[in-house]
Amino acid sequence: MRIFENRNMVFVTKHSKESVVSPIMEKETGCNVIVESRFDTDKLGTFSRECDRTESQLNTARIKINEGMKLQGIDIGIASEGSFGSHPFVPIPWNTEIVLLFDKKENLEIYGIYEGPQTNYNHMLTSSYEDVLEFAKKIGFPEHYLILRPDNEYSSEIIKEIHNYEKLFDAFKRCAELSKTGVVFIETDMRAYANPTRMRNIGRATQDLVSKLLSLCPECGAPGFIVKDIVRGLxxxxxxxxxxxxxxxxxxxYKCGHSEENLYPKGQFASPMYCDICNP
Ligand SMILES: [Zn+2]
Ligand SMILES: [Zn+2]
Known part of the structure; x- marks a missing residue:
């Protein structure tokens, strides 16, 4: 018997994330994933800036789950939320994907995460179609879609669903005509169905969620027996x-309160490079 055998689990998504998330969740936990696409997740923020995300990544996922549970009348749900930017210290593109699960019946919240540089996240301003073709090649077009705008990244004229060279050329022509400055803003489309690289990362975050869930409490067998606190001072x-x-x-x-400590998870002594006395 798997941990969520035959339980209906709501998944709010309108960008086809279920194609990667549902098979993993269903196989590993025994649940039935019910896709709920009536809630407009774009209201919580879009990567192409029509609507800014005001909540944190985790809170946005919580809102999606709550809406999904209400719409379906189900007491357990999952949601996925991604973010793109630069690595905190090095100027390389960086993707963070979380897949959150909330079991209302058990009051259990737990998330899986992928963090890494595997993304085609990129943009460019240009007046040359040659540049556009080069950019398209670099980011993995046409499997990865593109978004075009005249002038800059905030123009309200926006062309999406560009996934073949005919559409790309038409979009470029149209944006160049509309442009007041003579340039076109081109960027990668980060919506899951338009970006197979991101979709793979969502799959990795789902795997992480499943492996955390399947870490069972040695006392009572409840799911999600994972590290909650790190005590520093090696x-x-x-x-x-x-x-x-x-x-x-x-x-x-979370269920029976059993706790365990794992001493010296990174060895018995710290390198002096982590020491405030030796390496201030
Ligand atoms: Zn327990
Ligand atoms: Zn020292």
Whole structure:
């Protein structure tokens, strides 16, 4: 018997994410994923800036799940939410995908995550169709769709669903005609169905969610027995002063309260490079 055997689980999405998420969830947990596409998730924010996301990534996923549970009258749901930007320290594109699960009956919230540089997230301003073709090639067009606008990234004229060279040429011509400055803004489409690379990352986040769920409490067998707290202070190998490296991980069960500590998860001593005394 799997952890959610035969339970109906609502999944709010309007960009076909179910094609990657549902098979993993159903196979690994035994649930039946019910896709709910009536809620307009674009109201919570779009990657192409027609509507800015005002909530955090996690809160946006929570809102989607709540709306889905209301629409379907179901007490468990999942939602996926992505973000794109630069790596915090290095100027490379960076994708963070979360897949959140909320089981209202059990009051269990848990998420899976993918974070990494595997994305084609990119944009360009140009007046040359040669440049557009080069950009298209680099980002994996036509499997990965493109979005075009005249002038700049905020123009209200926007052309989407560009997934073949005929459409690309027409869109470029139209935007060049409309442009006041003579340039066209071109960008990668980050919606899941328009971006197979992102879709794969959503799959990875779903796998992470499943592996966390399938970590069961050794006492009562409840799902989601994962590290909840990291206690820092691993002693420095040179001066023995407590460093910022983890000393122990703490896991606890949401259901029976059983907890476990895992001492020295990264070794018995910290390198002096993590020590405030040796490497201030
Ligand atoms: Zn337990
Ligand atoms: Zn030290």
């Amino acid at each position: 002693p420095c190998e040179d001066c023995n002063h407590p460093s910022k490296m983890p000393l122990k991980y703490k896991s606890d069960c």
